[in-house]
Amino acid sequence: MKVFLDFCMWFFGGFILFYMLFVIVSYCAMFVIAMLVMRKRYKLDPSEYDDAHTDAFYSKPVSLLVPAYNEEIGVVDTVYSLLNLRYPQTEIIIINDGSTDSTLQTVIEHFRMKPVDKIVRTHIPTKQVKQIYESEIYKNCILVDKENGGKADALNVGINVSQYPYFCSIDGDSILDEKSLLRVMKPIVLSDGEVIAAGGNIRIANGAKMQLGSVTETHLSNNYLVIMQIIEYARAFLMGRIALSKYNLVLIISGAFSVFSKEWAVEAGGYSTNIIGEDMELVVNIHRLIRKKKEKKRIEFVPDPVCWTEAPQSLGVLRNQRRRWHQGLFESLWKHKTMTLNPKYGLIGMLSFPYFWLVECLGPLVELGGYIYIVVAFFLGEIYYEVAIILLLLFVIYGVIFSIASILFEAWILNTYPKPRELLRMILLAFTEIFWYRPLTLFWRCEGLLRFVLRRSDWGNMKRVGIGEKEKSV
Amino acid sequence: MIKLSIPFLLTVSGILLTVLFLFTIYILVQRKREIRFAEVRDTFLQNSSQQWYNYLINDEIFSIVLVPRERAQVAAIEIIFSSYLKNISNEKVEHKIKEFSNLYLKKYYEKDLTSKRWSIRMNALYHIADLQIEDLLETCLQFGKTKISEEEYFQLLKIYSLFQPELFIEKIKESNIHYSESEYRRVFVLLEDDVFIRLFEDFNSWTTNIQFAAIDTAAVKRNIQYIDRLKQLLTHEVPEIQIRALKGLYEIGVIDEIDPYVPFVTSDMWEIRLMVAKIFKHVPLNYTYAYLEQLLQDENWWVRSQAAKTIAENRDGIAKLQQFMESSNDPYAIDMARETIVRKRGNK
Numbered sequence: 001m002k003v004f005l006d007f008c009m010w011f012f013g014g015f016i017l018f019y020m021l022f023v024i025v026s027y028c029a030m031f032v033i034a035m036l037v038m039r040k041r042y043k044l045d046p047s048e049y050d051d052a053h054t055d056a057f058y059s060k061p062v063s064l065l066v067p068a069y070n071e072e073i074g075v076v077d078t079v080y081s082l083l084n085l086r087y088p089q090t091e092i093i094i095i096n097d098g099s100t101d102s103t104l105q106t107v108i109e110h111f112r113m114k115p116v117d118k119i120v121r122t123h124i125p126t127k128q129v130k131q132i133y134e135s136e137i138y139k140n141c142i143l144v145d146k147e148n149g150g151k152a153d154a155l156n157v158g159i160n161v162s163q164y165p166y167f168c169s170i171d172g173d174s175i176l177d178e179k180s181l182l183r184v185m186k187p188i189v190l191s192d193g194e195v196i197a198a199g200g201n202i203r204i205a206n207g208a209k210m211q212l213g214s215v216t217e218t219h220l221s222n223n224y225l226v227i228m229q230i231i232e233y234a235r236a237f238l239m240g241r242i243a244l245s246k247y248n249l250v251l252i253i254s255g256a257f258s259v260f261s262k263e264w265a266v267e268a269g270g271y272s273t274n275i276i277g278e279d280m281e282l283v284v285n286i287h288r289l290i291r292k293k294k295e296k297k298r299i300e301f302v303p304d305p306v307c308w309t310e311a312p313q314s315l316g317v318l319r320n321q322r323r324r325w326h327q328g329l330f331e332s333l334w335k336h337k338t339m340t341l342n343p344k345y346g347l348i349g350m351l352s353f354p355y356f357w358l359v360e361c362l363g364p365l366v367e368l369g370g371y372i373y374i375v376v377a378f379f380l381g382e383i384y385y386e387v388a389i390i391l392l393l394l395f396v397i398y399g400v401i402f403s404i405a406s407i408l409f410e411a412w413i414l415n416t417y418p419k420p421r422e423l424l425r426m427i428l429l430a431f432t433e434i435f436w437y438r439p440l441t442l443f444w445r446c447e448g449l450l451r452f453v454l455r456r457s458d459w460g461n462m463k464r465v466g467i468g469e470k471e472k473s474v
Numbered sequence: 475m476i477k478l479s480i481p482f483l484l485t486v487s488g489i490l491l492t493v494l495f496l497f498t499i500y501i502l503v504q505r506k507r508e509i510r511f512a513e514v515r516d517t518f519l520q521n522s523s524q525q526w527y528n529y530l531i532n533d534e535i536f537s538i539v540l541v542p543r544e545r546a547q548v549a550a551i552e553i554i555f556s557s558y559l560k561n562i563s564n565e566k567v568e569h570k571i572k573e574f575s576n577l578y579l580k581k582y583y584e585k586d587l588t589s590k591r592w593s594i595r596m597n598a599l600y601h602i603a604d605l606q607i608e609d610l611l612e613t614c615l616q617f618g619k620t621k622i623s624e625e626e627y628f629q630l631l632k633i634y635s636l637f638q639p640e641l642f643i644e645k646i647k648e649s650n651i652h653y654s655e656s657e658y659r660r661v662f663v664l665l666e667d668d669v670f671i672r673l674f675e676d677f678n679s680w681t682t683n684i685q686f687a688a689i690d691t692a693a694v695k696r697n698i699q700y701i702d703r704l705k706q707l708l709t710h711e712v713p714e715i716q717i718r719a720l721k722g723l724y725e726i727g728v729i730d731e732i733d734p735y736v737p738f739v740t741s742d743m744w745e746i747r748l749m750v751a752k753i754f755k756h757v758p759l760n761y762t763y764a765y766l767e768q769l770l771q772d773e774n775w776w777v778r779s780q781a782a783k784t785i786a787e788n789r790d791g792i793a794k795l796q797q798f799m800e801s802s803n804d805p806y807a808i809d810m811a812r813e814t815i816v817r818k819r820g821n822k
Contacts, residue, residue, distance in 0.1 A: 044593035
């Protein structure tokens, strides 16, 4: 028995150590790439581009899709933020996905929506549209009332109703910076259509002050859970998206704020309604289509466009969210498993898929195993102490040091939290990450994996308090 | 090989934490400097805004206190100038800004062009073009001979187009870099008419992006002298050029004869038929109705929709659409006519 236990401890210890080293090296490489990309732009005056491209002559029209299911609190602010966008040609399409609260009534009253007869072209089959409305105040603002069919179905309706060649999906609780659309469209405009989809940087709005759909001041939230998520977003942004985007390896661009070429999205079948991670699914389907058509097209992540979104403030809601995200990731990867290590799909198959499988998807399982190993090793006696301490130090490098580096780098380049006190608070909190936040999220993500295996999909909606109001409830 | 031991990892963690600690100190110091820079800039802005207004708008005598003494004051002047140039179209103001920039800001941008940092050089090139610092043309030419990025070269093209259009045409011909249509448009709109017309003389020798951008720019300039050039392109072998030329002619909005457009009503490409439906907006309905009725029954939704819109925009358009609904057997065309009528009435 002891021999078997010894073998297991050495085997798992070695495996976890090797895995951690692999992840740390991958993250280091991506961090260096991100630093080089971002450093080049440091202190560049972006107003030159912004000013030139606020003219329709230099840009391309975009349909803004806002799917809303029970978003009565946030939807008005979201639409105002879209009306405030500095962009020459847009139409706003709010899709009420059979909400059971007063979302429909709120939008009708607030924007004086009037029913209209409009022929909708069915590019993608969807649930039935009940009525289309047009705003009497804002001519470019449309409301579509439809039967409940989920976010993906609502977005597909939006695509069908839209009239412009590009569409941008925005969550019903998110707020866009006035220049964000201009900048997320930049790679699309400058590449003459070689870039067919682009995603923007998402920031957490809890703690920000808002007025009529614009973020007027940013403050660091007082909620530790929210601060940890801010750190997590910064790390994901620096140690993943930028580097992957540089080599056209992006598999996820956030559904909360992304632009797609309508032609390509429609040809890829639109958003899939039978899957949790519909945004990832669409990106992967487009990558497949690019390969199939053998065209030189790209999907990019754009570092500065900012979309403010509300982060969960309680453990229960955060658990639901993470579980759902991870289940969605696993589901998409599993669905497209044949792309993994398949040279037919180029770097997407050979690099991106293995990375997402090993680091993003199965990582939580190994990491959680690492935590369990450390606890068990301390009980088993001194011969395992050394492995446990080495593992712990690797966790420190992986969890603490990368987090602090991301916070500092983002503060340096993007100046997100200009107050030194806020910066120091974030750094101090990052030291505590590996003791509470990390194990908790790992556990929830593993739950997501388990739920996929058990084919459970009864995930709930996030309870929102509205970005502008949220601090009151902290 | 490096042995993964506790002392080794402790050392690595210690070194990394020390580096991050030093980086934190650097960021905090940098933040302090940025705050001080912003304070000086804002104070200069506040104190000199009225004097700038008096000098630029009220023609008062130039005061030496307006000359910047440090970088933060240059930043303040950039903000002031940018706001005047964006919001006021006045040759006298533009001339004064140009004169001042050539005299007092030139040395700052000349120095910036030698910076090791790409972003600083780019900012300098932006300002040289925006503030029309012609005195730096020679410096820019020398700068162009060094190893520079595509973005910098594009800014140089913009500068040449402003200060020496001949050189611009020469440089654009010899350049191996291909920019996007949107970028070419940004330069072409700056060109004087005679230089711009020269682009059309060698039309077929340009790359497609330049061709497309030239057509689109001709459309946006809305100059009648470009109509003949665009009409010549209607027989071009590349359909995309035909479409763009039609779009350009639609945007200029002066249609003196319909004969050149009639063959496009039966084109194989729906985009061409769509553009014809649009162009007929600028022609009285009695000349075009027969063609528009044909386009209203087109197999393509966009063409039908545009034909209905074009008819409805005419004074007798609604009556014509109603007549059509009564006599037609095409359910799609009838739907489109009905939706257009409802929409038109709703707008009223």
